[in-house]
Amino acid sequence: MTYPLIVLPFVALTVVVTLSTLTRPRFRERMASSGLTALVLVGLTLVFDNLMIAVDLFSYPQEHLSGLKLGLAPIEDFAYPLCAAFLLPALYTLLTPRPLKDTA
Helix, strand or coil, X not given: CCHHHHHHHHHHHHHHHHHCCCCCCCHHHHHHHXXXXXXXXXXXXXXXXXXXXXXXXXXXXXXXXXXXXXXXXXXXXXXXXXXXXXXXXXXXXXXXXXXXXXXX
């Protein structure tokens, strides 16, 4: 199995769960915060994955990669921080009870 195929279910789940919060309050603000968080996490991933690969802490079999890289880090490594930045706030939103509307 290749790494892009392993990542695909996580990305699909993230998209579905995030879009399911579209009707919840403050969707735009949540997406802006998630986007900023994603930029920071991708930056950290870029720096530290490249360092860890450069000092040979781990490596990837080339036949399982897409071939796209940012420095030494395969592009597939960046899916996990992106998913975390969007999926976790979306899950929190879905699991937080909606306030009851005043019927009086």
